[in-house]
Amino acid sequence: xxxxxxxxxxKLIIRQPSVVGAEHSFFRVLQRELEERGANxxxxxxxxxxQGKKPxxxxxxxxxxxxxxxxxxxxxxxxAAFIAANRTDLLNNSVSExxxxxxxxxxxxxxxxxxxxxxxxxxxxGVIRNSYVCEFRNNLxxxxxxLEDVVAGTPIAFKDKLKISNNRLSGQLxxxxxxxxxxxxFSLGFExxxxxxxxxxxxxxxxxxxxxxRRFGGSTNRLFVVDTSPFPDIETANNQLLxxxxxxxxxxxxxxxxxLIEDLCNKNNLSYLxxxxxVESENERLIYQGEKPRSLGSTELGRIVxxxxxxxxxxxxxxxxxxxxxxxxxxxxxxxxxxISLLSELSIDTDS
Numbered sequence: 001x002x003x004x005x006x007x008x009x010x011k012l013i014i015r016q017p018s019v020v021g022a023e024h025s026f027f028r029v030l031q032r033e034l035e036e037r038g039a040n041x042x043x044x045x046x047x048x049x050x051q052g053k054k055p056x057x058x059x060x061x062x063x064x065x066x067x068x069x070x071x072x073x074x075x076x077x078x079x080a081a082f083i084a085a086n087r088t089d090l091l092n093n094s095v096s097e098x099x100x101x102x103x104x105x106x107x108x109x110x111x112x113x114x115x116x117x118x119x120x121x122x123x124x125x126g127v128i129r130n131s132y133v134c135e136f137r138n139n140l141x142x143x144x145x146x147l148e149d150v151v152a153g154t155p156i157a158f159k160d161k162l163k164i165s166n167n168r169l170s171g172q173l174x175x176x177x178x179x180x181x182x183x184x185x186f187s188l189g190f191e192x193x194x195x196x197x198x199x200x201x202x203x204x205x206x207x208x209x210x211x212x213x214r215r216f217g218g219s220t221n222r223l224f225v226v227d228t229s230p231f232p233d234i235e236t237a238n239n240q241l242l243x244x245x246x247x248x249x250x251x252x253x254x255x256x257x258x259x260l261i262e263d264l265c266n267k268n269n270l271s272y273l274x275x276x277x278x279v280e281s282e283n284e285r286l287i288y289q290g291e292k293p294r295s296l297g298s299t300e301l302g303r304i305v306x307x308x309x310x311x312x313x314x315x316x317x318x319x320x321x322x323x324x325x326x327x328x329x330x331x332x333x334x335x336x337x338x339x340i341s342l343l344s345e346l347s348i349d350t351d352s
Contacts, residue, residue: 002333005187006340009033010162010180014171017115017157019068021084023198025120026064030183030196037186039194046198046208050182052191056218058347059193059314060185061209061225062178063200063300067325069112069156075148077156079140084202107131107142110327111159114150123154158327168234170330173321175200177331178226181340190347197300206303213304213312222257223314224346225301226339228331229275230324237331240273241338243318247276249295250302254313261317264345270338275318317342 013033018026027048031041039050048064069077070084107128114123126146134141147156163170169177182194195212197205213221231237244261247253265272276296283293304312319339323329 002337002340003184006180006184007162007164009184010169010177013180013183014160014162014173014176017068017113017120017155018064018066018176019070019117019155019157020065020080020199020201021070022068022080022115022117022155023065024118025115027196027198028120030064030179033183034186034194037183039186044208044212046205047212048196049212050186050194050196052186052193054191055193057192058190059195059221059223060182060343060347061195061197061223061300062182062227063175063197063205064179065198065201065205066157066172066174066176067201068158069142069144071114071147071150071152071154071156073152075144077142077144077147078137079142080155081201082139084199084204112144112147112156113159114147114154114156117155124150125159126156160327164333167333168330169333169336170323170328172327173329173331174228174325177228177319177336181226181336181343184340185343185347188344190344192347200300203298203303205300206307209300210304210308210312213308217311221312221314222254223301223304223312224257224261224343225299225314225316226343227299227316227318228321228329229318230329231320231322234322234330237320237322237335240271240320241332241335242270242272242342243275243320244272245275245299245316245318248297248299248302250298251305253301253305253315257313257315261315261342261346264342268338268341268345270342273320317346 016026016029034041034050042049068080070080072078110128113125124147126144128142129145130143160172197209199205229243279294279296286293301316319331319335321329321331
């Protein structure tokens with residue numbers, strides 16, 4: 001059963017805005033929660049680093065940005081991830097981009113609010129009236145009632161709160177869920193290092209993380225990146241408690257690290273699925289049916305492994321979810337319990 005301390009923490013931070021490219025105010029919230037749990041916290045550009053007494057014993061990373069909007073002109077709002085990435089074309093090289101044109105209708109009538117990115121100060125609220133893909137700018141454009149006076153550059157977050165029903169947690173979980181778990185680990189005595197990265201949804205977070213390793217990395221830079229992993233429905237998501245990977249669209253992951261996670265899952269009877277194998281199997285079916293195959297996905301770890309020339313390696317551990325990139329993304333409490341348990345044991349195993 002999930003502890004009340006963890007639920008309270010997640011309820012608190014899921015209400016804090018952290019739109020891609022405007023995460024500063026969320027870092028402030030994380031700093032407070034981490035320091036209250038005894039962590040030594042340091043800020044870098046695009047990166048918050050929390051360390052215990054044995055910082056090189058285990059290293060976990062979670063991105064903290066969530067999807068939202070940016071005001072780009074008078075009563076004009078665009079999807080923040082593509083503005084933050086300094087590009088206006090959909091390249092179809094990630095799961096996010098493949099799905100984005102399919103989920104425009106999911107944002108209808110969603111309540112949103114504007115905030116000041118450094119302090120998080122409230123700047124007004126509104127409701128999404130319409131969203132569509134602009135054929136000229138190749139980005140999601142939103143029409144909002146109630147934020148007509150907001151100036152360009154202001155981030156717009158979705159109003160969110162944690163919901164608990166049928167043994168599932170729901171909300172805009174990607175990736176505040178993993179961030180909450182890493183903060184909670186310090187309550188459980190974690191003594192390693194936790195990285196919290198910005199702008200992962202814009203494909204930039206790995207750069208901030210790699211800079212840290214180039215400056216401060218030790219003799220072993222085995223990194224475990226934690227995140228959510230989307231599935232089409234609850235039944236498919238519930239077929240396993242955890243999601244592992246051997247690779248993504250960018251790179252192969254460290255075999256020893258992946259095998260360590262698999263062994264810990266088997267030892268503790270935690271069911272798991274390899275997402276890359278799952279996607280490849282689905283692609284065989286799609287190709288046979290004459291349909292377009294899906295991307296393996298582009299993860300923070302794959303990007304940093306591909307760019308670090310051997311300096312950083314590791315693997316991923318993910319929680320299966322449904323409702324990808326919506327306000328109704330959900331994960332089973334059982335999966336989250338397994339996730340916390342595995343990370344706790346992994347930190348001990350890595351330290352030994």
